[in-house]
Amino acid sequence: MSFPITLAFVPQGHFTQPYLALPCLKAWLQEAGFADVEQRDLSIEAYDHFLSPDYLRRAKERVRERLPLNAFEGRKSLPLGELRAFRSAAESEVSADAVIADVEGAKAIMRGEDFYDVDRYVPAVRTLYHGLRLVSAAHYPSELTPHNFTMGYANDRSEEVLAATLDEDQNPFIEFYREKVLPGLLARKPRLFGLSVVYGSQLIPALTLGRMVKEALPDCHVTAGGGFLAYIGEKLMGATGVEECLDSMIFHEGEAPMGELAEALRAWDEAGQADLSAIGSLTWFKHTDVGCETVANAPAHPVALNAAPPPDFDGLPFDLYFAPEVVLPYDINRGCYYGECSFCTLPTVIGPGYRTRSAETIASHLTDLRDRHGVRHFSFITDCMPPGMIRDLPEALIEAQSGIPAEERMKWWCDARIEPRAYTKEGAKRLHESGCRKLLFGFESATPRLLKLMRKAQSPRSVSEVARNCSEAGISVTLYAMVGFPSETAEEARATLDFIREHKDVVREVSLQTFHIDEVALTYRDPEQFNIKILDGAGTDLQLYHDYLSEQGMTQQEAAEMFDEMMNALRADLPIFSGDNIYYFMQKSHYFLHLARGTTPDEFVAQCQQRTEAHQAREAAGLLRANASRTSATLPFSHVAAANTLAHPLARAARPDFLTGRFVADAQAVAEEQLEPLPPQECVLVYDEVGHEFVELSRDGLRVLEAIERAGNVDNLLQSLNSTNPGARTRLTEYITQLHRKGLITSFQPATAVPSSFTEPHELTSL
Amino acid sequence: MDEKRKDQEQAEAPTQEQSTSKASEETLDVEALDLTIETVEDRINPSETNVFDK
Numbered sequence: 159m160s161f162p163i164t165l166a167f168v169p170q171g172h173f174t175q176p177y178l179a180l181p182c183l184k185a186w187l188q189e190a191g192f193a194d195v196e197q198r199d200l201s202i203e204a205y206d207h208f209l210s211p212d213y214l215r216r217a218k219e220r221v222r223e224r225l226p227l228n229a230f231e232g233r234k235s236l237p238l239g240e241l242r243a244f245r246s247a248a249e250s251e252v253s254a255d256a257v258i259a260d261v262e263g264a265k266a267i268m269r270g271e272d273f274y275d276v277d278r279y280v281p282a283v284r285t286l287y288h289g290l291r292l293v294s295a296a297h298y299p300s301e302l303t304p305h306n307f308t309m310g311y312a313n314d315r316s317e318e319v320l321a322a323t324l325d326e327d328q329n330p331f332i333e334f335y336r337e338k339v340l341p342g343l344l345a346r347k348p349r350l351f352g353l354s355v356v357y358g359s360q361l362i363p364a365l366t367l368g369r370m371v372k373e374a375l376p377d378c379h380v381t382a383g384g385g386f387l388a389y390i391g392e393k394l395m396g397a398t399g400v401e402e403c404l405d406s407m408i409f410h411e412g413e414a415p416m417g418e419l420a421e422a423l424r425a426w427d428e429a430g431q432a433d434l435s436a437i438g439s440l441t442w443f444k445h446t447d448v449g450c451e452t453v454a455n456a457p458a459h460p461v462a463l464n465a466a467p468p469p470d471f472d473g474l475p476f477d478l479y480f481a482p483e484v485v486l487p488y489d490i491n492r493g494c495y496y497g498e499c500s501f502c503t504l505p506t507v508i509g510p511g512y513r514t515r516s517a518e519t520i521a522s523h524l525t526d527l528r529d530r531h532g533v534r535h536f537s538f539i540t541d542c543m544p545p546g547m548i549r550d551l552p553e554a555l556i557e558a559q560s561g562i563p564a565e566e567r568m569k570w571w572c573d574a575r576i577e578p579r580a581y582t583k584e585g586a587k588r589l590h591e592s593g594c595r596k597l598l599f600g601f602e603s604a605t606p607r608l609l610k611l612m613r614k615a616q617s618p619r620s621v622s623e624v625a626r627n628c629s630e631a632g633i634s635v636t637l638y639a640m641v642g643f644p645s646e647t648a649e650e651a652r653a654t655l656d657f658i659r660e661h662k663d664v665v666r667e668v669s670l671q672t673f674h675i676d677e678v679a680l681t682y683r684d685p686e687q688f689n690i691k692i693l694d695g696a697g698t699d700l701q702l703y704h705d706y707l708s709e710q711g712m713t714q715q716e717a718a719e720m721f722d723e724m725m726n727a728l729r730a731d732l733p734i735f736s737g738d739n740i741y742y743f744m745q746k747s748h749y750f751l752h753l754a755r756g757t758t759p760d761e762f763v764a765q766c767q768q769r770t771e772a773h774q775a776r777e778a779a780g781l782l783r784a785n786a787s788r789t790s791a792t793l794p795f796s797h798v799a800a801a802n803t804l805a806h807p808l809a810r811a812a813r814p815d816f817l818t819g820r821f822v823a824d825a826q827a828v829a830e831e832q833l834e835p836l837p838p839q840e841c842v843l844v845y846d847e848v849g850h851e852f853v854e855l856s857r858d859g860l861r862v863l864e865a866i867e868r869a870g871n872v873d874n875l876l877q878s879l880n881s882t883n884p885g886a887r888t889r890l891t892e893y894i895t896q897l898h899r900k901g902l903i904t905s906f907q908p909a910t911a912v913p914s915s916f917t918e919p920h921e922l923t924s925l
Numbered sequence: 926m927d928e929k930r931k932d933q934e935q936a937e938a939p940t941q942e943q944s945t946s947k948a949s950e951e952t953l954d955v956e957a958l959d960l961t962i963e964t965v966e967d968r969i970n971p972s973e974t975n976v977f978d979k
């Protein structure tokens with residue numbers, strides 16, 4: 159009897175590569191005798207669909223209807239609550255047409271050889287970002303970015319979450335599912351439908367789809383699982399109304415429970431009855447005559463990882479991801495061999511116990527995946543690589559690829575813990591030889607007092623040593639750092655920053671995060687140890703993250719401000735963080751792909767540096783003319799002032815946060831009170847359609863651009879100036895330099911019939 | 926207020942003669958111009974840094 163199963167990774171996850179959960183489940187189910195397992199990455203399908211000319215054209219019309227720009231005219235001031243609407247309306251107005259025209263090209267750049275040309279890469283990434291802003295504006299106040307999806311509904315209140323699943327005006331996924339997903343499901347009629355929910359950003363999209371599938375296919379059992387649900391699943395399954403979206407939920411590792419659930423449902427189909435109560439780690443809704451009861455089964459045993467099949471990626475749309483080569487995730491182990499850090503809850507997500515695959519199994523799985531899918535690059539999904547593996551895996555990988563030239567061997571990156579005895583000079587060299595191109599270490603802080611409180615069992619000196627050894631071997635080093643751990647002072651945070659700066663020759667990237675307290679971490683369970691008082695949110699039945707008061711050190715607000723201070727310093731000091739090179743850091747695996755292709759970290763950093771310097775060196779010199787590929791609009795308020803206010807830590811706190819989508823209590827009121835409304839200020843927002851950047855000018859600025867246009871080029875304009883005042887000339891020349899740096903003026907080649915005086919570049923600065 | 930304009934692509938540079946005469950159509954009083962220019966920097970928001978998660 160056929161038993162079709164469909165697994166879906168729901169939006170929103172990052173768009174560069176597939177996630178691991180579904181391929182692991184598919185492989186397991188197939189091995190358990192379920193041959194018909196379909197897997198769909200609806201996140202990348204949605205990004206691809208939204209970022210298409212047709213969709214964006216409709217989005218543009220919707221923005222005009224929902225957020226008309228002229229609604230802001232004549233206003234005496236603009237309060238915080240309206241800034242995002244204003245910004246969205248203004249940006250859509252000037253950028254929509256260019257984004258619509260270039261979006262297919264931008265995706266093609268991401269997916270092809272042009273990805274490696276930075277001058278094509280950066281405008282293409284911006285085009286995708288601005289396309290998503292258009293999609294967001296069409297569903298205002300919802301916001302879809304490459305790293306998040308939030309709505310005007312709080313993620314920590316079940317009533318709001320469920321209401322969001324029905325709000326088609328703000329929830330872009332309802333239409334997407336109806337048009338692009340349901341027809342296929344109706345034809346296929348899966349008997350079991352599994353939703354993978356790794357992030358908070360997926361919660362509303364998952365329940366939205368669950369509801370729609372349950373309505374369309376009443377016989378299909380809808381279950382959900384994944385990292386985020388390991389935290390809030392229990393609360394969610396206790397909330398009224400969730401039974402309309404789900405039939406059950408699987409906690410922690412999904413393979414064994416999913417297999418047993420499929421067995422039970424198949425038995426149901428064959429024998430007319432099924433018992434779900436024996437399935438480990440399953441919580442399910444038992445429907446009785448009197449209503450619906452939530453039943454939580456006992457936990458399942460963790461799977462023996464080394465005996466588990468390799469993930470099966472068949473059916474995933476490799477050609478849709480925004481990367482020229484797909485980097486496949488692979489689980490070398492599960493759980494953390496250390497598992498002591500007081501802030502960390504990662505080991506909670508996957509369930510109890512630490513398990514690993516053997517080095518030989520890993521090497522054989524990777525070569526199989528390479529041959530089967532024609533891929534060469536992997537990201538190892540691990541909380542961190544254990545020392546034994548750091549020793550054994552390189553040998554196994556080198557052995558498995560003997561005879562293959564070094565540049566054609568598989569390349570990989572992964573998370574790691576500072577283990578000075580493993581990352582010796584020799585150890586790092588072997589890792590590089592085996593294809594390791596990037597390691598991300600949990601550094602967190604340079605202050606021994608805090609490291610002790612965090613129970614990191616590592617010293618700044620060992621971080622220094624490990625980073626240096628890896629970097630010398632050619633492995634790019636990224637540090638995870640944290641700001642705002644309870645009791646941390648501003649000076650201690652600055653010491654972390656100083657440490658990074660002192661190591662900028664060996665540390666290429668920093669993933670800086672503000673400290674959160676979630677309900678699973680030791681900081682929540684034993685707050686006295688950390689001298690903090692945990693605050694509870696009122697009416698938040700799905701609350702996971704908590705605000706807190708600390709008796710020592712920075713407040714949460716001060717930590718948010720310190721984040722900005724540190725980030726600004728990193729932007730100034732780390733070449734990959736400078737200017738628009740930051741996009742490489744922000745798109746998972748994009749920088750790694752350059753490393754995998756043979757560029758060394760030193761070479762890449764030098765390229766970034768040169769690019770930033772070349773940008774800064776642009777002057778009002780040479781043959782220059784106005785970039786005519788631009789669209790502009792006159793605005794009643796400053797777009798830049800609106801964006802800056804929205805980026806203020808107080809305003810950020812009033813938006814739903816990354817993992818939970820929750821609104822911090824009273825944050826909106828506090829921000830409204832402390833952040834001044836914008837005064838009217840006429841300005842011109844220009845969209846540079848070549849570089850895909852927004853630039854704000856005064857009306858006079860636009861007149862200068864027009865004057866250059868009429869004059870034909872910058873030289874002509876300056877020569878035609880009546881003013882004899884050298885100060886005025888200098889002023890205009892400096893302005894033209896700025897326009898050049900912002901891309902609104904570009905250099906050009908003279909046309910063939912141009913008089914000889916134009917063939918020589920004219921140094922304007924000497925006028 | 927929200928007048929929107931799309932400028933035409935220039936095919937090639939005009940000759941000096943044509944252009945200087947055009948330039949004089951409107952004279953810029955440079956001393957009096959408001960020459961501010963600003964962009965919004967591509968920022969990393971704390972809510973967007975989690976790019977290396979699993």
Ligand code: SF4
Pocket residue numbers: 494495496497498499502503504505541542575600
């Ligand atoms: S922070 Fe890293 S080393 Fe520490 S417990 Fe978590 S995963 Fe393990």
